[in-house]
Amino acid sequence: MHIRISLPAQTLELITDDGMLLRRYPVSTAKNGAGETSGSYCTPTGRHIIRAKIGGGMPAFTVFKGRRPTGETWSQVLDAAEPGRDWMLSRILWLSGTEPGFNRLGDVDTMRRYIYIHGCAESAPMGVPESHGCIRMRNADVIELFDLVPVYTTVSIVEFAVEDNDWDVLAAKARPIRESVFVCEQNVPADLEWDEFDASSLHVVARNAEGLPIGTGRLLPDGHIGRMAVLSDWRGQGVGGALFERLLQVAKSSQISKIELHSQTHAVGFYARYGFVAEGDEFMEAGIPHICMTRVL
Numbered sequence: 001m002h003i004r005i006s007l008p009a010q011t012l013e014l015i016t017d018d019g020m021l022l023r024r025y026p027v028s029t030a031k032n033g034a035g036e037t038s039g040s041y042c043t044p045t046g047r048h049i050i051r052a053k054i055g056g057g058m059p060a061f062t063v064f065k066g067r068r069p070t071g072e073t074w075s076q077v078l079d080a081a082e083p084g085r086d087w088m089l090s091r092i093l094w095l096s097g098t099e100p101g102f103n104r105l106g107d108v109d110t111m112r113r114y115i116y117i118h119g120c121a122e123s124a125p126m127g128v129p130e131s132h133g134c135i136r137m138r139n140a141d142v143i144e145l146f147d148l149v150p151v152y153t154t155v156s157i158v159e160f161a162v163e164d165n166d167w168d169v170l171a172a173k174a175r176p177i178r179e180s181v182f183v184c185e186q187n188v189p190a191d192l193e194w195d196e197f198d199a200s201s202l203h204v205v206a207r208n209a210e211g212l213p214i215g216t217g218r219l220l221p222d223g224h225i226g227r228m229a230v231l232s233d234w235r236g237q238g239v240g241g242a243l244f245e246r247l248l249q250v251a252k253s254s255q256i257s258k259i260e261l262h263s264q265t266h267a268v269g270f271y272a273r274y275g276f277v278a279e280g281d282e283f284m285e286a287g288i289p290h291i292c293m294t295r296v297l
Helices: 076-081 139-148 167-185 239-253 265-272
Strands: 002-006 011-015 021-026 046-054 062-065 068-073 089-097 116-119 135-137 154-158 160-166 202-208 213-219 224-230 258-264 277-285 288-296
Touching: 002 160, 011 139, 021 139, 089 139, 116 139, 135 139, 160 167, 160 239, 167 202, 167 213, 167 224, 202 239, 213 239, 224 239, 239 265, 258 265, 265 277, 265 288
Parallel strands: 002 154, 116 135, 224 258
Antiparallel strands: 002 011, 011 021, 046 089, 046 154, 062 068, 062 089, 089 116, 160 202, 202 213, 213 224, 258 288, 277 288
């Protein structure tokens, strides 16, 4: 399993290793936005792990300070008596960065910044960034998450969000990405790139914190995934994985039993991580070597 926290969407998703969504929760991240520096009161981005779990077995709404129970139990009366207190409630998942120089060690160390996933006052809003750097959750949600994930579960905190919809809604966002990646970068002829299948397909688009599209893909009604593309500046940051996982999730919810795709040969390893198996020999498509890969859902 892995966790993905989207700052633009203000969501936390728990996803299986083969790409299936287990849970999606609303969260609240830093009011100051994304940032890794100590004292910034920002939420750090990048790859992390859950280094420690604190509070297992404690009653809901247990109040913590310095990761220890204070003996208090949060209530609306207590909340009203101490307005402005940054409540840390129910459970704590202590995060540690895994990227030295970016979110680990020195003045950018996530763990030394005491960045947690934790419960908060029930009056605190979810879905909007309001925290001091941590990831706030509803108490019932953080207790459920705490029980589902082991220590060392990987956590990606990203500055993009993924949406899915039909071509009429997403065409204006998806077209520039495919034009840039396939037509301009990979020299795919334009008359091959644009086909009659777009109108009947389900499309996904990733957008950055400013709302600009950065990646796309599509799912045909017969279960064929294709047109996976991510802008060059965003490659290696988990965008392709997030797009692909959303397509797998939509396929499963649509009762599609078998997925097929034509992978460019350099990307075979990426799809194999999701349980796809190569079938047949390499072939040329739009002048680029491909191989067919399939997976039963």
